[in-house]
Amino acid sequence: MSDDDDSRPVLDVADLEVHYGLRRRRRRALHGVSLTVNRGETVGVIGETGSGKSTLARAVLGLVRATSGRITIAGEEVTGYSSQQWRALRRRGVVQYVFQDPLRSLDPDLTVEESLIEPLLIQGVPRAEAAARGRAYLARVRLADDLLGRLPGELSGGQRQRVAVARALVSEPSLIILDEPVSALDSANRVGVLEILKELRDAGVSLVFISHDLGSVVGVADRIAVLYQGEIVEVGPARTIIKAPGHPYTRLLVGSAPTLRSASASRAEREALRALLHARTEADLAPAR
């Protein structure tokens, strides 16, 4: 939605390496991850718990320091940024983030309006103007104006998550990272939020949609990256990933997705895939020891 050079990717992650802990307790969270998100594109990042999905998001947001590799946001290389430089970048509202748990991502003491327009207030937008813009984005996530004066405790989970999405939109970012945005919602609200994400995608907002549930990502994402044990094992157009998964882990994911009935595999097939995957992981680890 930003006006600068359209040909540049919004996000370019190259050979990203993130390690946690020091010396003997050192643990590899991400290994050689490369990912590009073009303007107006929606990329799904799929992986199980502990695969490094959230670490990837936090590294892009500057909340986790990269051990090595390069992260470029809208043409700006941010890998070596100091905390001041990060703050300046964040204040411009280039990248926004939507948390998984809408219960905890809104301040319980602030009204919906206060939470919604906070990114604008931080930017120094006058309150009246910020309020007007906040109102517009609330309509965009299909929430009524009369919620503005309420507290998060008086909203349903789905409404709160929509407020969180509207808050991410309000600074008109080039990229929104959504970390499991529908996992904490019931199915009706899940569909509602997914619809909103599709509308955003169609309006040209770049999204990174992180989830463990292939079914909810497929309908929204243009491309899907599969993250397995800290590495991207497969990237491709969403359709290809579903129709012709290459990596055994992807095949297992596709086979286990209950929402993709056509593609679902039998129990025996899934067991075979798990065994294959296990054997591969062992083989990968063997030379390192």
Add this chain to the structure above:
Amino acid sequence: MVRRILGLRAGRVAVGILSAIALLAILGPVLAPQDPFLTRPETLAGPSWAHWLGTDYLGRDVFSRLLDGSRTSVLGAVQVALIGLVAGAVPGILSVYLGRAFEWLTLRAADTLIALPFLVFAVAVTALLGNGISQAMLVVGVLVSPLFFRVSRAATLAVARSQYVEAALISGGSVGWLVRRHVWGKVLPPIAVALAQTIGTGFIVVSSLTFLGIGVQPPEPTWGGLLASDLGYLAYQPWAPVVPAALIMATVWGSNLLADAIRDVSGEAGRTLVNSRRAHARRLDSPEPLTAGGTTR
């Protein structure tokens, strides 16, 4: 905030009590009907028209001494609490944000203050800075500051890692912004409770220093000092400690009520309380059918 506190009955009572105490502190020395230092032959006398609360062991008018001492007592207690608050709460909140080195330094400083023997510290500071009321208040204030440090640090830690603070951080909020907007409101209620408690401690500790000749000097009356000297003559005047004790209790009680009221109107609980009243009023204004669960009312 002030209006919401006054909306609660406990808040009104607290403000009433504390205003009376404040008035006493301002006007007390002027209102004292007799010279509080004048000694008379009739020592340890009971209440009479001449001496409403009797006389003490030197024949001084107790009522006048109470009024005269109210300013020193109240100001002293408040001063102690405020010094403790500033010296404790500010580093307590910032210790979470200003990096490892600052955190380590403040934590060790707080540990040291807790471990320090109170009397030795008081004597040392007096030797260093000279004897006087403000020095005594400083000593006590600094010594109670670890309480504020711990309370505010714990409350800050509880919210510092929360997602809404992180969301504000991702939007580019500075430490000042995060603290003002998200942390302060959650830290305030426990700090207010600690403050009320400290005001109570302040009365007693300041007067106990008087025994050592530090701070308030003996002929000068304070509530805590009167209480202490009355205890020495309990066999002759068993009722005497009641009045200064009641004044101290009223102040502490008022402070505690105020702290409770602050806690009730701030934070999640308070907002829900106030909002539920507003919602109730709204519902009365426009009776629309409730359709939750398929039933209408």
